[in-house]
Amino acid sequence: MGGFRFKLSAFLLISFSLHIYAIKEVFAHVIVGNLRTFNFTDWVSDIRIAQSSKIDGFVLNIAAHDPSNEHSLDLAFEAASAVGNFKLLFSFDYRAQGPWSRDAVTELLRKYTRHPAYFKHDGKRPFVSTFEGAECAEDWPAIKAATNAFFVPDWSSVSAAHAVKLAGGVVDGLFSFKAWPSGRENMTTDMDDTFRAALGARRVYMMPVSPWFYTNLPGFGGKNWMWRGDGLWDRRWRQVIKIQPDFVQILTWNDFGESHYIGPIPEKALGLFQVANAPINYAQGVTHDGWRKFLPYYIEVYKTGKAPQQVDENVYAYYRTTPAYACPNGGTSGGSAAHGESVMPPEHLVDDNVFFSTLLNTDHGVTITVRIGDNEQTGVFTEFPAAGRGTPGVYTGSVPFAGRTGDVVVAVLRGSKVISRIGGGKPIANICENGTQNWNAVAI
Incomplete structure (x- = not known):
């Protein structure tokens, strides 16, 4: 009988440990350097907006040698505690201002991972990530020994198979920054499958999700390219639901310079466009709020593994505000030679369409x-919920600009009854800002 109790206790302990290990979390990547003008109230506001979208926490990207780091981090942790039930974790950026030293990383982790708002993977080990830094892999055995870190870096500049072997296999998992497709191809899960195969069953995978990518920041090493975002956001969430990764990281909450922000656009956080000599401020007035609208639905399905039988019906849409050939392309390339890709004119990469997604019970x-x-057009659904037409879930499609300009209004009707109607985004116009195309998109 005693042996049975021991076996049962051991089984329950193993089951409980596996349950903790299998908990799924969704984080949004935050560029802390973009928020050096933020005060406590600003941080609280952003956290509450993220929380209302069912995001579990922020991954705080911090650059080495940035004197504003600790002030911003103090405010972030204070705000997370004030709001409650919201977690923070670090991503040490080894590219923005050079690599981090081992001692600096250790010092910051020792200071902040004791905070109740810092995310612990198993309730004990602080979750830590990076943006690149594979060349400093040998620092991490000592950092882990000093901080008990659960280490899940982005070392996407090397293969996943190579990354898991660095520093004697120091990683506890990997995060991939490959969130955008190449050329005119749609996003696939090929890279995710490569990462999961390299990680095996013992290490975790953090999967990236992003809605868009366009950057034109000459002062930051001549950054000036875009990747195809047509249909990307909803397609990527369908892939998350299919793959069921251990963690999801949204790229990003506030990287305005790369146009993949899903958070609000505070005017005082847009100074980078001047610092980086951008020809236009391509984020100003270009809301991406629509991309948050269905996050509660997608996150619920990801976490539970099943679609709800009843949803709050709604719609969102996104589109670029200038036809592709209306303005000079600003020297932007379609694809990035710096990432080893073949490039094409950006006009060939994207479609002049209004893309719509609607959450329906049927x-x-x-x-x-x-x-x-x-001018009004009737849209046609081209992608459907996994269970097929007539079932609850997200239905998507698009209509072409076809030379039309003006305000965009999207309406969903069942019979003659309007279910949902949206508008108010920046209009489509043949207007060139400073003689340059703005390849960013509005999401309403």
Whole structure:
């Protein structure tokens, strides 16, 4: 009998440990250097907005040698505690201002990982990530020994198979920064599958999700390219739900310079466009709020593994505000030679479409209309929930600009009843800002 109790206790302990290990979390990547003007109230506001979208926490990207780091981090942790039920973790950026020293990393981890808001993977080990830094892999055995860190870096500049072997296999998992497709191809899970195969069953995988990418910052090493974002956001969440990774990281909350922010756009956080000699401020007035709208649904399905049988029906849409050939392309390339890709003119990479996604209990009897200026088109769904047409979930499609300009209004009707209507985003126009194309997109 005593042996049975021992076996049962051991089974329960193993089951409990596996349950903790299998908990899924969704984080959003935050560039702390973009928020050096933030005060406590600003941090609270952003955290509450993220929390309302069912995001579990922020991954705080911090650059080496940035004197504003600790002030910003103090405010972030204070705000997370004030809001409650929101976690923070570090991503040490080894590229923005050079590599971190081992001692500096250790010191910051010792200071902040004691905070109740710091995310612990198993309730004990502080989760720590990086942006690159594979060349400093040998620092991490000592850092882990000093801090008990659960180490899941982004070392995407080397192969996943190589990354898991560095410093004697120091990683506890890997995060991939490969969140965008190459060329006109749609995003696949090929890279995710490569990472998971290299990691095996003992290490965790943090999967990236992003809605867009466009950067034109000449002062930051001549950064000036875009990757295809048409249909990317919803497609990527479908892939998350299929793959069921251990963790998800959204790229990003506030990287305005790369146009993949899903958070609000505070005017005082846009100074980088001047610092980096950008030809235009391509984030100002270009809201991405629409990309947060279905996050509660997607995150619930990811975490539970099943779609709810009843949803709050709604719609969002996204589009670029200038036809591709209306303005000079600003020297932007479609794809990045710096990332070893073949490049093409950006005009060839994207479609002049208004993309729409609607969350429905069923598409039976549903019509979707897209008005651009005074011209209205009827949309057609081209992607459906995994269970098929007529079932609850996200239905997506698009309509072309076809030379139309003006305000964009998208409406979803069932019969003659309007289910949802959106508008108010920046209009489509043949207007060139400073003689340059803005390849960013509005999401409403």
